[in-house]
Amino acid sequence: MRWLTFDLDGTLADWPFRRLLRPHMEALLAEPTIRQALRAEYLRRLAQGDPTKVYDWGDIHRAVREQLGLPPVFPNIAQVLAEAELEPGVLYPDVPASLAAFRRQGYQIAVATNGLAKYQQVLIDRLNIAYDRLLAPDISQALKPDPAFWRPLFGGPVEQIVHVGDLLSQDIWGANAAGLRAVWIWRTMPQDWRETPVLERTRRPDLSKVITARLQGELEEHGRVGSAHPPTPPRPDHIVADLEELQAVLSSTSEGPATPSLP
Numbered sequence: 001m002r003w004l005t006f007d008l009d010g011t012l013a014d015w016p017f018r019r020l021l022r023p024h025m026e027a028l029l030a031e032p033t034i035r036q037a038l039r040a041e042y043l044r045r046l047a048q049g050d051p052t053k054v055y056d057w058g059d060i061h062r063a064v065r066e067q068l069g070l071p072p073v074f075p076n077i078a079q080v081l082a083e084a085e086l087e088p089g090v091l092y093p094d095v096p097a098s099l100a101a102f103r104r105q106g107y108q109i110a111v112a113t114n115g116l117a118k119y120q121q122v123l124i125d126r127l128n129i130a131y132d133r134l135l136a137p138d139i140s141q142a143l144k145p146d147p148a149f150w151r152p153l154f155g156g157p158v159e160q161i162v163h164v165g166d167l168l169s170q171d172i173w174g175a176n177a178a179g180l181r182a183v184w185i186w187r188t189m190p191q192d193w194r195e196t197p198v199l200e201r202t203r204r205p206d207l208s209k210v211i212t213a214r215l216q217g218e219l220e221e222h223g224r225v226g227s228a229h230p231p232t233p234p235r236p237d238h239i240v241a242d243l244e245e246l247q248a249v250l251s252s253t254s255e256g257p258a259t260p261s262l263p
């Protein structure tokens with residue numbers, strides 16, 4: 001089987017979970033004590049490394065509420081998700097037709113998110129994303145960039161896995177570590193990069209500077225997820241601005257690496 005695995009937030013959709021929670025969280029996040037306690041609790045879980053706890057926002061809220069002795073101020077996440085209405089445009093406009101085209105070409109599609117399935121599943125369904133498998137920390141018992149994140153796909157025959165994602169520190173490092181083809185989707189790609197032909201972008205002399213700067217920004221924002229990442233900087237095999245460019249990449253480069261196998 002040939003798999004295309006796609007990160008969700010920033011890759012297929014414009015952060016649906018964060019968007020839905022934001023109106024319920026704005027007033028709370030304006031309180032420095034609460035904001036700092038949430039950040040500290042997230043970083044504590046990140047350092048502990050239990051893949052099912054790091055992004056369990058409901059449980060993070062519970063913990064912070066107990067620490068600070070707050071009344072039940074946090075939103076009921078299950079209820080917010082159940083009542084979710086997502087504006088058109090939350091799913092990036094290139095996604096439906098591109099996923100359909102990939103399936104016609106014989107690819108199996110997996111949504112591969114570091115968000116927990118217990119939160120993301122309902123949103124993926126609500127966004128009408130057509131997929132064959134969901135990979136998430138509460139399914140894989142691992143977080144990207146740990147190669148074990150992709151382990152559930154290896155229950156069957158695997159010819160090729162191409163992973164597509166927006167975060168160098170999670171998606172590209174993870175794909176590198178797992179021996180997958182790594183496609184970095186850079187949806188805010190500057191114009192001069194867009195003008196560089198897709199297959200020539202990884203040869204640009206300024207790429208390493210871009211990667212160093214973005215990696216630094218990601219690690220400051222999200223922290224370092226897991227200790228398992230390659231000693232070298234993230235190395236995308238291809239860089240695309242959207243999924244239409246990914247179609248061009250896949251059809252122009254039919255060669256793939258040897259059958260992947262997890263370390």
Ligand SMILES: [Mg+2]
Nearest residue numbers: 007009010166
């Ligand atoms: Mg992402």
